[in-house]
């Protein structure tokens with residue numbers, strides 16, 4: 001029997017659907033993961049084995065094969081641990097296949113079965129919402145996932161809590177969306193002495209949504225003026241805040257599921273190379 005579990009692969013700001021297939025077949029005992037896994041995914045074998053042992057279960061002495069489909073899409077990250085473990089538990093007949101079919105699953109497993117946070121949960125939740133599925137993620141990121149809105153979210157703290165939920169022994173409460181803190185007060189234009197023309201240019205650019213090119217001798221206040229710009233722009237709209245939070249989610253910096261309404265301000269050094277700004281590698285340069 002083949003058990004199927006849905007998960008995602010992150011490609012920039014896109015979460016693409018990935019199906020985890022697990023087959024337990026007679027043969028020499030083995031546990032293989034195929035479908036272009038990177039080192040972190042290949043190592044998930046050991047975490048899954050240990051987490052299942054922590055439940056008091058042992059892997060069947062059979063040939064276990066996990067396939068991550070589409071098989072030609074490279075799989076990176078540790079969020080495949082939980083979908084692999086659930087597919088295996090499904091193939092072992094411990095979890096019902098129908099239950100598994102209604103969720104997108106992401107999460108990293110610890111050796112004792114606890115679930116650890118992984119980047120990109122908000123994207124996975126938005127993907128689940130577009131597919132009309134629920135989402136299973138760690139309790140640490142339930143607040144982040146809940147921002148996706150109309151999605152059923154199961155956020156257990158460990159594998160045992162999830163199994164108990166499926167058996168109806170202790171039902172998990174759906175997480176609440178994280179809070180939205182007030183935008184941070186950055187530098188204020190009133191602290192800039194003089195520079196009336198530059199301030200006016202800044203105001204016009206802010207009002208009209210224009211770009212600005214600053215030119216002047218070192219120390220004349222260009223960086224200071226630029227850092228004042230977020231302060232005179234309106235707070236992020238909900239759609240913009242979601243987009244900014246998606247970037248933070250993929251970077252793994254969305255702490256406590258708090259969606260920020262502060263406009264991001266980046267201050268790269270003028271001599272920074274292309275690779276330093278956008279990351280290296282063929283994949284990043286092509287997108």
Ligand SMILES: Nc1ncnc2c1ncn2[C@@H]1O[C@H](COP(=O)(O)OP(=O)(O)OP(=O)(O)O)[C@@H](O)[C@H]1O
Pocket residue numbers: 191192193194195216217218219220221222223224225
């Ligand atoms: N008009 C001003 N009012 C108050 N402080 C100023 C003003 N102009 C410059 N400063 C202060 O001088 C220091 C240098 O300014 P800043 O870093 O903005 O210069 P810059 O034009 O970006 O220089 P560089 O070309 O080297 O990047 C900062 O601490 C800034 O606060």
Ligand SMILES: [Mg+2]
Pocket residue numbers: 222223224
């Ligand atoms: Mg500067």
